[in-house]
Amino acid sequence: MIFSNLSIPNMITLNINKKIYKLDADPETPLLWVLRDHIGLVGTKYGCGVAQCGACVVHLDGEAVRSCVTKASRAQGKKVVTIEGLSASNSHPLQKAWLELDVSQCGYCQAGQIMSAAVLLRENKNPSEQDINDAMAGNICRCGTYLRIREAIQLAAKESV
Amino acid sequence: MLHFSGLAKFAMPNNDGVVPVLQLTEINGYVKISPDNMVTLVCPNPEFGQNVMTSLPMMVAEELGVDWEKVVVEMGPHDSVKLGPQFTGGSNSMRMYWKPLREAGATARNMLMLAAAGSWSVPIEELTTKEGVIYHDKSGRKATYGEMAAKAAAIPVPKGVKLKSVKDFNVVRTSQKNVEGAKIVSGKPLFGLDYKHEGMLIAMIQHPPAFGMKLKSFDASAALKMPGIKDVFSVKLFEDGFEQGGFDVRTFNDLLVVVGKTTWEVMNARKKLIVAWMPAGDTKDTMGGRGGKKEVIVPGELETTATQLIKMQEYAKKPAQQLRKDGDPETAFKNAAQIIERTYNAPFLAHNCMEPMNFFAHVTDEKALLVGPLQAPGWTEPTLAKVLKLPPEKIEIQMTRMGGGFGRRAYGHYLVEAALISRKVKAPVKLIYSREDDSTYGIYRPMYTATYRAALDSNKKLLAFHVKGGGIPEHAIHANRFPAGAVDNYLAESWEIPSNITVGAFRAPRSNFNAAAEQSFLDELAEAMGKDPIDFRLQLLKRAKENPVGKNNEYDADRYAGVLELVRSKSGWNGAEHNKFSRGVAAYFCHNSYAAHVVDLTLKDGEPYIERVFSAIDCGIVINPDAAANMVQGAVVDGIGNSLYGGLTHKDGVVEENNFHKYRVIRMHEAPKKIDVSFVQNDIDPTGLGEPPFPPVFGAVANALYKASGKRYYQQPFALPQSNVRSV
Numbered sequence: 001m002i003f004s005n006l007s008i009p010n011m012i013t014l015n016i017n018k019k020i021y022k023l024d025a026d027p028e029t030p031l032l033w034v035l036r037d038h039i040g041l042v043g044t045k046y047g048c049g050v051a052q053c054g055a056c057v058v059h060l061d062g063e064a065v066r067s068c069v070t071k072a073s074r075a076q077g078k079k080v081v082t083i084e085g086l087s088a089s090n091s092h093p094l095q096k097a098w099l100e101l102d103v104s105q106c107g108y109c110q111a112g113q114i115m116s117a118a119v120l121l122r123e124n125k126n127p128s129e130q131d132i133n134d135a136m137a138g139n140i141c142r143c144g145t146y147l148r149i150r151e152a153i154q155l156a157a158k159e160s161v
Numbered sequence: 162m163l164h165f166s167g168l169a170k171f172a173m174p175n176n177d178g179v180v181p182v183l184q185l186t187e188i189n190g191y192v193k194i195s196p197d198n199m200v201t202l203v204c205p206n207p208e209f210g211q212n213v214m215t216s217l218p219m220m221v222a223e224e225l226g227v228d229w230e231k232v233v234v235e236m237g238p239h240d241s242v243k244l245g246p247q248f249t250g251g252s253n254s255m256r257m258y259w260k261p262l263r264e265a266g267a268t269a270r271n272m273l274m275l276a277a278a279g280s281w282s283v284p285i286e287e288l289t290t291k292e293g294v295i296y297h298d299k300s301g302r303k304a305t306y307g308e309m310a311a312k313a314a315a316i317p318v319p320k321g322v323k324l325k326s327v328k329d330f331n332v333v334r335t336s337q338k339n340v341e342g343a344k345i346v347s348g349k350p351l352f353g354l355d356y357k358h359e360g361m362l363i364a365m366i367q368h369p370p371a372f373g374m375k376l377k378s379f380d381a382s383a384a385l386k387m388p389g390i391k392d393v394f395s396v397k398l399f400e401d402g403f404e405q406g407g408f409d410v411r412t413f414n415d416l417l418v419v420v421g422k423t424t425w426e427v428m429n430a431r432k433k434l435i436v437a438w439m440p441a442g443d444t445k446d447t448m449g450g451r452g453g454k455k456e457v458i459v460p461g462e463l464e465t466t467a468t469q470l471i472k473m474q475e476y477a478k479k480p481a482q483q484l485r486k487d488g489d490p491e492t493a494f495k496n497a498a499q500i501i502e503r504t505y506n507a508p509f510l511a512h513n514c515m516e517p518m519n520f521f522a523h524v525t526d527e528k529a530l531l532v533g534p535l536q537a538p539g540w541t542e543p544t545l546a547k548v549l550k551l552p553p554e555k556i557e558i559q560m561t562r563m564g565g566g567f568g569r570r571a572y573g574h575y576l577v578e579a580a581l582i583s584r585k586v587k588a589p590v591k592l593i594y595s596r597e598d599d600s601t602y603g604i605y606r607p608m609y610t611a612t613y614r615a616a617l618d619s620n621k622k623l624l625a626f627h628v629k630g631g632g633i634p635e636h637a638i639h640a641n642r643f644p645a646g647a648v649d650n651y652l653a654e655s656w657e658i659p660s661n662i663t664v665g666a667f668r669a670p671r672s673n674f675n676a677a678a679e680q681s682f683l684d685e686l687a688e689a690m691g692k693d694p695i696d697f698r699l700q701l702l703k704r705a706k707e708n709p710v711g712k713n714n715e716y717d718a719d720r721y722a723g724v725l726e727l728v729r730s731k732s733g734w735n736g737a738e739h740n741k742f743s744r745g746v747a748a749y750f751c752h753n754s755y756a757a758h759v760v761d762l763t764l765k766d767g768e769p770y771i772e773r774v775f776s777a778i779d780c781g782i783v784i785n786p787d788a789a790a791n792m793v794q795g796a797v798v799d800g801i802g803n804s805l806y807g808g809l810t811h812k813d814g815v816v817e818e819n820n821f822h823k824y825r826v827i828r829m830h831e832a833p834k835k836i837d838v839s840f841v842q843n844d845i846d847p848t849g850l851g852e853p854p855f856p857p858v859f860g861a862v863a864n865a866l867y868k869a870s871g872k873r874y875y876q877q878p879f880a881l882p883q884s885n886v887r888s889v
Contacts (some may be wrong), residue, residue: 026388026425033425037363043348043356045564046424047515050594050819055515083348095346102338102787104265105795106210107345108564110513133830140821142515142565143210144798146832148791 010124012072016041017085027073031065032056034072035082043083043111047140054139055108058082064119083111086118092154094118101152103142113139117153126157177417177758182411186310189267189318190243191221191262198293198307200227201311201398203237205262207256207536211255211792211851216264216784223332224266227306228292230886231654231878239538239558243739247560249536250571251352252849255784259846267322275319276312277304309578327782327844340614342563343463351562353519354593355531361521361589362391364582365427367417368602369438371814372661373463376415377439384419384433389426393419396581397547398574401859402519404449408540412663420586441661459661461664469619471631472658475749476631479749480652481853484640487711490616492705493625495615501689505678506614507877508808509633510606510667511818513826525538528555531576533591534563541573541722548577549584553866567737568666572604582691604714606667608633609674613682616650621690623701625650628679634660637671643721643750646714647701662811666798669852672751673859677804677877680747680860685873694746694864695729698722716750720779721878723841724748724757727777731839732759742772745864748855754780754853755841758797762865769834769866769880771801778838778854781845790838793854797836800858826876 014021014044016039023038030049035041035058047055051066058067059081060074076132086092090099095116097103104110118133120127127135132150142147185201187192193201202218202225218234230407237244245261270290278285281302287294288657293306307315314427344351369375381393398414399405412726417436421427442461447454458594494500520533529549537543538558545551563570579592594602611630618624626648630638667673687697699722704710706718733739734746740762748757759775783789810817818824863874878885 029423029425033423035660036354037423037425040350040357042350042352042357045352045515046354046517046596048821050596050820050822053515083346086347090343090347098346099338100344101340102791104210104339104342104345104564105212105791106208107339107341110345111348114346127719134827138828138829140515140826140827142513142567142799144795144802144827144829144832145791146798146829147794147834147836148375148833149829 012076014072014075014080015078017082025072027071028030028074028075030068030069030140031058031070031080031112032067040075041082041084045112047112053109054116054142055112056150057112057139059115059119062119062122064116083092087116092118093160094121097152097156097157097159100155101148103145103148103152105145107139109139113141113149117156118151121153121157121160123159127153165289168501169526170784176336178297178626186314188272188310188314189265190237190240191265192225192269194288194306196307196310198305199233200225200293200306201233201235203235203244205247205258207247207249207251207538207548207560207563209534209536211249211254212785212788213249213337215337215749215788216253216256218260218340219332219337219784220259220606221266222265223330226290226292229332229337231293236560239542239560241539246265247539248390249566250568252754252852255847255849256753263324264322267324268318269313271322272313272316272317273306273309273452275316276309276762279303280296280312299494318696327591333784334782334786337785340786352516352523352564354516354564356521356532356591358521358523358589362420362422363427363816364418364420364423364579364590364596365431365591365595366578366592366746367419367431367434367436368413368598371463372811373461374438375413375441375547377437379417379437383435384430384755387430387433389422390430391422392586393417393418394585396585398577398581402447403547404447404454406540407570408537409449409544409690410603410604410663410665414696416578418582420582420590428521428595429632430588458659460659461661464660464662464811465813469608469811469885472631473631476656476658477610477612477629480654481629481631481656484638484653484655485645485711486652487648488625490627490650490652493618493650494614494627495508497624498619499617499689500614501617501686502612502614503682503685503873503875505611506683507601507674507677509662510601510788510807511600511809511824512565512569512667513525513565513824514563514567514569515567517595517596519570519592520574520576521589521591522576522583523578524549524584528557529580530557531580531819532561534557534561534566534570535573535576536563536566536571537573541576544573544577545580549580563688567668568670569604572665579853596821597819600819604663604665606670606673607635607664609636609637611637611674613677613678616684616688621794623648623686623690627652631656632660633662635664637674639671639675639715641673641713641715643705643716644701646655646709646711646718647705649710651710669751669855672815672852672856673748676747676856676860678750680857680859681863681873681875684745684864685862686866694818695725695734698725698748720841721748721754724755724777724779727839727841728757728759728775731777732775734759743865745866745868746862747795747860747864749853749857749860751856752777752852753848754850756854756857758854758857758861760858760861760865762862762869763870769805769869770831771862773835773837773882774833776836776838776854777841779841779843780850780861781843781847783840784847786840789840789850792850793838794836795856796851796854797850798827798832800855801832801833801862804862806878
């Protein structure tokens with residue numbers, strides 16, 4: 001493939017799901033697009049690009065961040081965990097609960113929902129409905145699976161004890 | 162026609178990029194079996210969250226007689242010869258495939274048994290099957306389906322194979338989990354945006370900033386200097402005079418395209434484009450289809466919501482087209498002791514699929530490969546064939562899982578766009594809409610209004626019913642729906658205002674407005690007549706059943722009454738539960754199924770909050786009960802969200818809500834605490850569920866809001882301040 005203009009290599013190093021990646025990408029690129037286009041980890045979704053929908057939530061040193069507005073440079077030297085790295089073979093209590101209650105409809109937002117819920121559950125072992133509503137208000141589900149998401153978080157909390 | 166296929170092809174590689182290849186014998190388009198007895202069932206219809214990839218193959222498995230737990234499901238390619246209409250929309254999947262899929266399963270089973278009977282020289286009547294194994298008890302012989310598959314595939318396809326009786330079902334009517342659930346929660350590539358192809362470029366379209374504008378000229382020199390950018394060009398979607406089918410709706414015809422290596426690079430380069438736009442003026446579209454070829458003038462006006470509203474008020478006063486008339490409504494209104502007249506308005510709505518529009522295309526002079534999220538491949542393929550000047554058999558369409566659809570992805574203009582771009586750059590390309598693109602060049606739910614009038618005599622008896630509805634650019638009136646058939650004097654009329662705002666199907670088209678307006682009006686009418694809102698509806702339905710007025714009434718009055726009775730009992734309508742919260746009811750029939758909801762609501766600091774919802778549904782046989790309940794719950798949440806918050810406005814042709822910070826969609830804390838779903842139990846052939854539960858939510862919310870606030874809600878979205886204007 002011939003490109004009319006050659007870009008100067010911008011090497012960035014990222015630790016994603018315990019694996020080191022050295023990439024030729026503009027450090028200003030949002031982490032979302034580095035994950036999706038450069039590394040091929042497409043479980044993290046593009047929904048809005050402006051931190052409104054939560055489809056792109058990943059963990060940066062254990063904190064939930066919107067990867068669509070997080071520059072790749074900010075992730076350097078930190079540990080990134082995406083849905084693909086949340087557990088081996090769907091063993092995280094949230095993934096198990098999601099499957100048990102058959103939460104998903106179209107499924108597009110669910111990785112982001114689970115990644116947001118994972119941080120909630122780590123911080124709060126027994127979240128009330130109000131706690132869940134507060135923590136999950138940044139994640140949109142257009143199919144309207146909110147009730148099952150709530151229930152799945154509570155089920156996972158019970159299973160995690 | 163027999164197909165003995167060697168290799169089964171999977172549409173998408175697994176996570177490690179490996180394409181699994183298995184030796185499978187294809188018994189028919191829906192059933193493939195490997196020698197080691199792995200049964201693969203092919204889902205014909207695209208999946209957008211309605212769970213067809215699970216429920217449709219369940220029908221095949223039921224008749225084939227295999228262990229559902231061991232079945233592998235794959236999405237079929239577009240192949241209408243083998244796989245039927247392949248259309249996801251209109252809540253049609255269950256209805257459309259109920260017979261063909263059961264026949265496919267039963268016929269395949271019969272062929273496997275014939276193969277065994279032939280091999281063992283025994284009569285087929287002596288054979289039985291259980292979970293993918295054929296038994297001949299007399300001789301003690303047995304064989305797996307896999308062992309008989311190759312032989313079975315060579316047998317002429319038998320006709321008229323007997324189907325199982327409903328009482329013998331053991332797959333259908335059991336709750337089975339989403340076959341892609343595990344892939345979803347682990348982030349596997351399932352969606353169009355996840356699709357990758359060797360040498361694939363990314364393309365985005367810069368579209369005019371407003372409806373009514375078009376491309377004048379552009380300077381791409383700065384954009385072309387941006388890293389990763391390959392090309393910038395303009396392309397015409399349809400040539401002048403192109404005969405458009407009903408689903409060839411497209412928002413803009415002259416597209417300015419940026420193509421590059423990665424999404425972020427293309428997004429950045431797009432900002433460097435220097436573009437001049439100009440008013441499109443009135444334009445001409447050529448429409449084909451059933452009514453024959455006709456020219457349609459699309460007005461060039463740059464529309465503004467306030468002006469649209471005024472225009473609707475003007476049109477509402479003009480004579481309209483009569484859709485249905487029973488009895489003598491004019492005289493009845495003249496003689497009425499009391500006339501109740503109310504007008505309802507609803508805005509344009511955007512679908513807001515979580516996965517923005519996108520499609521992959523690789524087009525050469527000889528053939529085209531297209532991969533991505535699409536509801537109706539069979540409607541888009543002929544358009545692609547015409548535009549690309551390729552025979553349909555040279556066009557391969559593969560459907561990925563869709564991140565939502567709601568009707569939006571029935572309009573395949575974005576495939577045509579992707580195909581033209583790929584042909585131009587001579588490379589595989591994925592066209593991606595940004596969220597802003599998706600929001601601002603949509604195929605929206607039209608803007609609607611309707612005025613309802615009822616004539617009562619001095620004893621508060623209903624003499625006549627009149628609805629006059631219109632919209633931009635389409636009206637919503639279903640003239641033959643309830644309460645047509647239940648009132649002696651009835652009149653339905655409609656009008657439409659041409660517009661350049663592109664519109665199309667949105668979850669339960671037209672019904673999603675009618676149910677809101679009509680069910681609110683019936684509530685108000687019941688109150689004026691001093692009747693309980695459920696009793697009032699049931700009395701009308703009794704009349705429609707026993708002595709129906711007019712012809713062509715679309716609904717079954719018994720089944721309509723059935724969901725109302727079920728929701729009355731489940732919600733404790735006549736008991737202590739009734740007064741716990743502010744309560745509203747609504748019911749509706751559309752897309753062949755019946756739905757009723759009771760909404761319990763409270764106002765917290767003036768903001769409506771839905772405490773709980775009781776839903777009663779009649780969609781005949783429920784294929785997959787827990788998944789069906791999930792879908793109803795989703796439709797209820799969606800209905801609450803759209804009725805309270807949904808709305809798209811224009812200013813000088815510009816869509817004002819371009820992303821989720823401006824377009825309010827329902828979020829977790831606004832969803833009800835509980836949604837209790839009940840299904841009417843019967844053995845009627847199944848009908849759909851994606852749409853029917855959605856429309857009556859709007860009416861039930863409006864009626865509950867009235868109970869809470871003492872104010873009637875006539876204008877959607879209800880969470881916005883309501884003006885005091887009662888009628889247009």
